[in-house]
Amino acid sequence: MISALLVMIGIAAFLGTVLGFSAIRFKVQGNPLVDKIDAVLPQTQCGQCGYPGCKPYAEAIAKGEAEINLCPPGGEDGIHKLADLLGKEFVPFGEGAAPKGKSVAFIDENTCIGCTLCIQACPVDAIVGAAKQMHTIIASECTGCELCLAPCPVDCISMLPIAEDITNWKWRYPVFPIRNAA
């Protein structure tokens, strides 16, 4: 009985020492994973995930606090990428979080009163203008996050879907005529 106890205590003590030592020896600073997750996220900074921006969401995912299906701008594709990166199963979007088509914000310059509220809201500084001056959006830098819509007191900002033209047209998935039409 005593010997059994001694043996177990001995093993435990030895392992404890080794683990304690290696905890110091192999200490990991920071979490390089956050950057990897952040790189997958679309950087719209829209906050639709419930976190104030892409980086905080990446940190939450890395800590295991957030699900991977909270980013509508990333699309299903984004979830797949996150699932691959993290070795998790694919999770479909929750209710009401489905991604929309890509769009850019557009300020109706006749109605804009120059209140600068949208400028303060824009996470990527894609709106130019000054107080009492009409504002405008740099379309090439707009991420389509819609964060400027809510603060606008006169509802002069609308989201315009990006139309397909000859420069951004892409090849469709070929129709595979093997399947029976359902």
Next chain:
Amino acid sequence: MKAIFRFHGGIHPPTHKAASTRTPITPAALPSKLVIPLHQHVGIRAKAVVQVGERVLKGQVIGRPEGRLSSTVHASTSGTVSAIDMQLVAHHSGLPDLCVTLIPDGKDEWIEHGGVDYKQISHTEVRHLLRQAGVVGLGGAVFPSDVKAYSNKHKIKTMVLNGAECEPYITCDDMLMRERAHDILRGAEVLRELLYAEEVLVGIEDNKPEAIAAMRQAVIDDQHEHMRVISVPTVYPSGGAKQLIRILTGIEVAAGVRSPEMGVQCFNVATAYSAWRAIRHGEPLLSRIVTVTGNVDDARNFEVLLGTPVDELVTQAGRRPDTDRHIMGGPMMGVQLPAATVGVAKATNCIIASSPALFPPPQPALPCIRCTRCAEVCPAELQPQDLYWFAKSNNFGKAQEFHLFDCIECGACAYVCPSHIPLVSYYRYAKSEIWEREQESQAAELARERHEYRQYRIEREKQEKAEKLAQKEKAAAAAKAAAAAAAEKARLDTPSDPDADPDDTMQLRIEAALARAKEQAATTQPKNTDTLTPQQQAEINEIDARRARIHASAHHDAEPKNE
């Protein structure tokens, strides 16, 4: 005899070339209108420099190049600009692009023009001439020739002149070589000198003996000592630039590498021809040779003004009534035209009138059984069956690992596929998806930078504000201390008013300032409102009223959210 190299794979589809080589090149009739796209070249779309309703002369610039990689577009004949708008063009998407529509006046009146002796002017000037003349690669890639004819820091040893023309049906280069070999080679000589190349190798498939003979004769006639005409075996796709370079020089130019880096540059014979016309005769690229063949009674090559609607062109070759669509280019890599109204562009080497009998609808695709017929014929030595597998299942990462971007979309794999799988469509789909993703991730990168900078800026501003505040507080505290000391002193000196607290005075002052500012704002008027029409005044009033209204609601709405 020069050694000929082989590239892997390749196929031998029936050529169908005999039909259109029986008659010499004929000028096409002047069409009723010309639809000239402003984007006929690789790079940035030319900018329209004419107005609707303007009369233009033949050879007049109607589109000016924008940026380094761009080219000039000219009026192909004299007439009136009737529209500058979106018109259908020859593109896989079937989407419209900006075109200039020109109604010819029938006079075909040239703008003033004249050629130069290229030996008298600098290379830079020659290149400028090529750019001004809108000369681009006429083999199909339409890459601006002035950019290509610049060796930069690379030492070009060999210039390859591409007369292989491997796609079935197409004979425009063949006929051009038969009839205008001398001008082609003169143009090639100019390009060679621009590149400082040691030799010019002209590669022509051995199924064009007349063209080979004519070109060889021209070499002898004009004593082009650096040039050699080489007959290459007929195999598709030997006319692909990289494949022809491999055949003639043995050098393999990998995907993503440009041939000058390996000391080779390649031009099409028609490009060399138009370069010569542009330099020696001052004629910009206004027309090109187009093979009209397929479901027509009289297949032949026309010299066609750019912008000529396909419809009017094919009619001249005796289009048969059961023609249901038109293909621009060859059957392997061509584009099915969205409509017959599309204008002939610089890339249009061939128009095939198609009928269900000539090109039956594709058989339904069966599953891939990995028979590897495709891998046997792939000139890029890829494994098309694996690419297909990954493209089909949207596994783009794997597709790239299997060298998707080395695919030249020649269609040899789809041609031999016993299961009739439209393989190239899958590769194109995968490629454009990957491109889109790359663009997206670039956009995301940009957004991240901007966002991080913004965070940093806000943080910095906050810090600065805090610092300022701290300083102010310090100053205030010091002032207060000083004031207190002074007050103490004063109190000691004289009895004082206990209400005269310095903080209170400050508050009062601020309020006064605010009131002043408000008054000022209300009374100041913008300076440009002195001379207004009554109508403008009314508009302004209306806007002001709206502003006031909105302002009221804005303050109501915004206040709780405002930080």
Next chain:
Amino acid sequence: MLKVMLALIPGIALYVWYFGPAILVSITLASITALATEAAMLKLRDRPLKPFLSDNSALLTAWLLALSIPPLAPWWLVVVGTTFAISVSKHLYGGLGSNPFNPAMIGYAVLIISFPMHMTHWLTPHALGGVELTFAEQLGYIFNGALPRGLTLDAITMATALDTMKTQLHLGLSVSDIRDMPIYGRLAGQGSEMVALGFALGGIYLLLNRIITWHLPLAYLGALFATAGIFHLVDPAHYVTPLFHWFSGAAMIGAFFILTDPVTSPTTAKGKIIFALGAGILTYLIRAFGGFPDGMAFATLFMNICVPLIDAWTQPKVFGKKGDGK
């Protein structure tokens, strides 16, 4: 596929010549089962019947499976094997082109593991002059399990040449003693050696028609020959000649018809050679040291498992990326 089936015919003809027409019964039975299963699976998966039933891939699977199980096997054995092969190992993976394992070999493996007894009773060739059943009696046995005149199964069947060799070697006999037994012919088993030759002829027809490439059969037979040769040279008393291995069991049909299934073999030339070499060596090892009489099926299946990796690791260099630029 039609040409592949055509190429099987010389082997089948010789089979009938030496062993009687019972094999035709199991081929027919397997074919019907395969087509029925294929049709049912296509229907369930909502796919058009015609293009897939007419591509003959199910029939080919059925033929290969029927040829690898004893002709006198009870009817349900054939049906179970074929059904499993077509439904599980083919259609659950998405049908033709998607299956990682050779369906016929999966069918065989399932049968030999589940019903080992039934899988070892092979017909005695005519030449040995044993008791012979009439065709009607054979049919009766296949479908009813009834043997006439109180015969036992052992009287009309025997183990294969490979199997006998293995059992007798275990009993301590030497190779030459065993080879003197009447069931052995010039090269391998009496009769079965000729059948193998028939399959080889069919294989050569496929090679000439460029249906298959030389890589797989050559590398497979080469590896089998080399491995068997080394062992034979070291100890001829215990290890039989390489030619014996070539012409017995499923070596020939395997080399030309089973390994060469494009769906389940690698696509690159280098990959094909690695695949076939592995299969050849494994076949020998299982034959010589394993618990099963023939190793062809298991060797094929094991190499099937490796195919995706072989493919990925033997990608040929693409145009312009061969290092030296030439």
Next chain:
Amino acid sequence: MTEYLLILVGTVFVNNIVMVKILGLCPFMGVSKKLEAAVGMGAATTFVLTLGSGASYLIQHYLLGPDLAYLTTLSFIVVIAGIVQFTEMVVQKTSPALYQVLGIYLPLITTNCAVLGIPLLNVQAKHDFMESLLFGFGGAVGFTLVMVLFAGIRERLEGADVPGIFKGSAIAMITAGLMSLTFMGFSGLVK
């Protein structure tokens, strides 16, 4: 020498820990979706198993002996848990990506029945130290082998037109079954 080789071949192919002994199925199914993850898991398991086999032999023979044999399982679990913890720290330090890819499965090596199974089988088979080490290593190599092969097949199956209800884990289970069938072909090669 031959004996050692036979142990190695035997554990890798003939008595493959996953395919024949049907141990360690949790990581086999869980971490085989991607090739890199499978290789990483295999490597981590190999490390743990080899170390674990050696350590458990030493404990069994020098610490427990016949008197305390009833502590075998208990002490093995403790030792393995310790080694896994150690491995986890090493992996996190050296390869954060792999650490993340392995995810929950890294600590789960602790409960990987193969990892406990092999030391116990060692005790049962009365292997000496060298044999124990080889048995552990061979078992782990066999584990890695099937993981890698299986991951290869699963990556390819992603593109297959698998019927809806069989997509994902279902077809993976079937594939695992057919692989197991294949490995039965090796039976008898080595006793």
